Amino acid sequence: MTKENDLLIYNGEPKQTNYSENDKTMNNPTITNYSKFLDFFQENIGIPLPVVPYQKDILNDKGKPKFTGKNPSYYKDGKPTPIYHSKVNSFDDVKEYFNTDKELNIGTKITRDDIFVIDIDCKSEKTIIDDVFHKICEYNPDLREKGLLEKTPSGGYHLYTKVTNPINITIFTVRGFEQYKIGEIISKNHWGFIVNAPSKGYELINMDTPIEIESLESIGVIPYKASNKIRSQPSTDIDKSQRKLSSYYKGKYKYLKDTGEAKFTDRSEEFTGLVKDLYSLRNRHKRLKDLDKFIDDIDEVIMSTGANLFDDESRVNRILEGIDENDCFDSENNLSDTELVDLLLPEVENNLKYSEEDDYWYLYDDNNKYWKKYPNNARVIELISQSLQQLSVGKVNYYHILNCERLLRGKLITEFHIDLNLLPLTDCVLDISNNQLIEHSPDLMLTYNVGYSYSNSRECPITQKWLLESVGGIQEQVEVLRAYLNCIVTGKIELQRFIHLVGSGGSGKSTFTKLATALVGEQVTHTTKLQKLEENRFETAALKNKKLCLINDSDSYGGEISNLKNITGNDSVPYELKGKQQGENRLTPSCMVLITSNEPLRLKEYTSGLARRRITIRFENKHNVSRSLIDKIQNGWKGELVKELPQVLNWVLSMPDEKVVKLIKYTEQNVISLVQTQRDTLTDTSPLADWVDYNVVYVVNAKAYCGNKALDTNKYLYSNYCNYCENSGFNAVSINKFSNLLLDLFQSQLKMPTVLKKRDNTGFYFTNIRIRTDKDSNIPTTVKGISLIEDTDSTREKQSFLLIDDESSIFDS
Structure with a gap:
């Protein structure tokens, strides 16, 4: 807080200050002579910012300054x-920015939630500005004598307040001036910035910590639009209590106190009713922890009234002894909604939170150890009602409970930033970043658990046997699937790969996706279709805070895949929520992608952008015997694989990172059995690759021109390609794209660096390839026939490395 001798007050007798009279307004302030103001605004309001004075010669697009x-x-x-x-x-x-020799003013970005600046402007009626200001100060004279107060260049005032119970007011009026639009309330959430004295034209009247008030309404400031509905004078808790206490002096019980005459024959009954009513009033303020000074007044009313009614003091004492003050409450609630919320807050704040982002309430489930989301407020309404009953506040109608729920939102706003490094098991939490097990706590802000507990074992024979059967007994492909599950759990999106499972119905594709989902949790898994992902503008927003994106049954889609490329390439995608105003928001998903289909996908993508990220694994072993391996039920999963989930997690995470990288990032160089699969997938999904495989041969020193569609199909590449597409039912790419796509296919996807694109006087041509003829039957096909990996000793070493199975558990320490 600013010290007394630092204050600058120009009202009545000036206080002692170490500011000069010139500090009231400055034409050329610098950071040196601004320093005291900068420190003051930082401590009490927010972040000071420089403001360039009015520049009439610099215009915007609309011709205005x-x-x-x-x-x-x-x-x-x-x-x-x-x-x-x-x-x-x-x-x-x-x-x-304050270090300049040019003329500069000062403003403040308001960062405190409780600071509200009353900007008294009265643009429609300037003559009432001072009257309005004095009217506000009648409610709280400290606003005139103390706090932070400025005179603006237009003759208005900036009155800074610290509000205990803020409400949403922007355009305001003042009681007694309801027909006028007085000005605006500037706060953190409205405008958020204000120009301050000692800027040019602004006069500093008082400079001290803003005056604290209960509410804007308590000083007569009310919303302009609602002003015609508000007639009563502003009231604080003290005002209400004074009036209610006064009613016992002047109203219902006046005759008891003044005359000692009872309206009914039973004076004891009259006196008992008075005592219980006054005790109810006192109990109210005991709960609110305020108005202690009225407690003695209540006792005085009781004793003086008792003395008037009864000559025998012992009779008064007997009646008082028979009344338990703690049991005295109004039959009807007499607390305001704000007061009710103040009482509720300590009761619910530890297990109830509100997320403004998704507009949901979260209640901490102590049994399952996570914050449970409630899509509607019915459960919260029930909790508020139960808490109010326990607090014994009297009868509270449904309308007041709804208001309490609304007010509690502002008190309990919490941001649920899901930490994807934390895997919430049922009995503990695994911190994947350091492989440590930690205890559950509400402070971790977890919103789910995976439904299985921790196990130090990694023996999962049923799961391993099923995986081996699904990939046709090829052990190294089981290791690839294990490595990809590791990527899903640990979030290795930087590897920029995704797995595409291809196989007929019943081959186990969906079983693997369920296994992956159960391993990390449904709450961090999003299931979609490829067409929906690409064409629905709201779909990508669902990927926020997800570890796994499942794309099922995508055989029929053949459109653009820009979103899929961005997701698998660790790039951002649009982030747009339904029903909310949108800006240029982007989201970089943190999920791995798993696609399943019965057939290879034929997409409008010929470059290596997607092909180099795809790992295709064929599930071709259709299981003849129907088994319940893993299926979703209402509260979890059931099946043979479910009981092994704790061991599968340990088995998956025990794979060393070096091995995961070799299997996933460098699959083609390390997994021999998938090389041919990748080549087959390339020809199945790309008409250009399929044409090259059958119609183009690799011949050293050969030369083939691109040409155009009208030239000889036996000599020119593009005309031969167009003929192939026409006969096969495909749409050919344009001649402008053809040569670049063909070069990308050979160099990036087929890894054939000696195939080059060049140009001479005749046009573009490619080296070391030509059109296949009838005499080339002994030359292998260009895509499927030329192997990427030779069967050398080093290759066998790579393969044996993939089959090494570490015996140690990552949790042994």
Whole structure:
């Protein structure tokens, strides 16, 4: 707080200050003579920002001055430059901007939730400005004598307040002036920035910590639109209690106190009713922990009334002894909604949170050890009602409970940033970043658990046997699937690969996707279709905080795949939520992708962008015997594989990172059995690759021109390609794209660097390839027939490395 001798107060007798009279307004302030103001605003309001004064010669696109003297700005290389205050996070971001010899003003970005600036402007009726100001100060004289107060260039006032119970008011009026639009309330959530004295034209009247008030309404400030509905004078808790206490002096029980005459024959009954009512009033304020000064007044009313009613003091004492003050409450609730919320908050704040982002309530489930989401407020309404009953506040109608729920949202706003490094098991939490097990806690903000416990074992014979059967007994492909499950659990999106499972119905594709989902949890898995992912603009938003994206049954889609490429390439995608105003929001998904289909996908993608990220594994072993391996039920999973989930997790995570990288990032160089699969997939999914496989041969020193569609199909590449597409029912790519796509196919996908694209006087041509003829039957096909990996000793060493199975558990320590 600012010290007394640092204050600058120009109201009545000036206080002692170490500011000069010139500090009231400054034409050319610098960071040196601004320092005391900068420190004050940082401590009490927010982040000080420079403001370039009004510049009439610099216009915007609409022909109006771009720099009006009311927006954050500074001089960059001598030229005024805007500052976007929403991007300023600390004073250090803008401190250097104050170091200038040019004229500069000062403003503040409001960062405190409780600071509300009453901007008294009265644009429609300037003559009432002072009357309005004095009217507000009648409610709280400290606003005139203390706090932070400024006079604006237009003759208005900036009145800074610290509000205990804020409500949403932007355009306001003042009681007694309801027909006028007085001005605006500037706060963190409305405008968020204000120009301050000692800027040019602004006069500093008082400079101290903003005055604390209960609410804006308590000083007569009310919403302009609702002003015609509000007639009663503003009231605080003290006002209400004074009036209610006064009613016992002047109203219902006045005759008891003043005359000692009972309205009914039983004076004891009258006196008992008075005592219980007054005890109810006192109990109310005991709960609210305020108005202690009225407790003695209540006792005085009781004793003086008792003395008037009864000559025998012992009779008064007997009646009082028969009344338990703790049991005295109003039959009807007499607390405001704000007071009810103040009582509720300590009861619910530890197990109830509200997420503003998804507009859901979260209740901590102590049995399952996570914050459970509630799509509607019915459960919260029930909790509030039960808590109010336990607090014995009297009868509370449904309308008040709804208001309490609404007010509690603002008190309990919490951001649920899911930490994907934490895997919540039923009995503990695994921190994947360091392989440590930690205890459950509400502070971890977990919103799910995976439904199985931790196990130090990694023996999962049923799962391993089923995986081996599904891939036709090829052990190294089991290791690839194990490595990819490791990537899903640990979030190795930087490897930029995805697995495409291809196989007929009943071959086990969906069983593997269920296994992957159960391993990491349904809450961090999103299931979609390829067409929906690409064409529904809201679909990519569902990938936020997900570890796995499942794309099922995508055989029929043949459109663009820009979103799939961005997701698997660790790039951003649009982030758009239904029913919310959108900006240029982007999301970089943190999920691995798993695609299943009965047949290879024929997509409009000929470049290596997707092909080099895809690992195709064929599930061709159709199981004849129907088995319940893993199926979803209401509260989890059931099946033979479910009981092994704890061991599968340990088995998956025990694979060394070096091995995971070799299997997933460098699959073609390390997994021999998948090389031919990848080549087969390439020809199945790319008409260009299929044409090359059958119609083009690799011959050293050969030369083939691209040509155009009209030339000889036996000599020119493009005309031969177009003929193939026409006969096969495919759409040919344009001649402009053809040569670049063909070069990408040979060099990036087929890894044939000696096939080059060149140009001479005749046109573009490719080296070391030509059109296949009838005499080339002994030359292998170009895609499927030429092996990428020779069967050498080093290859066999790579293969044996893949089959090494570490015996140690990552949790042995």
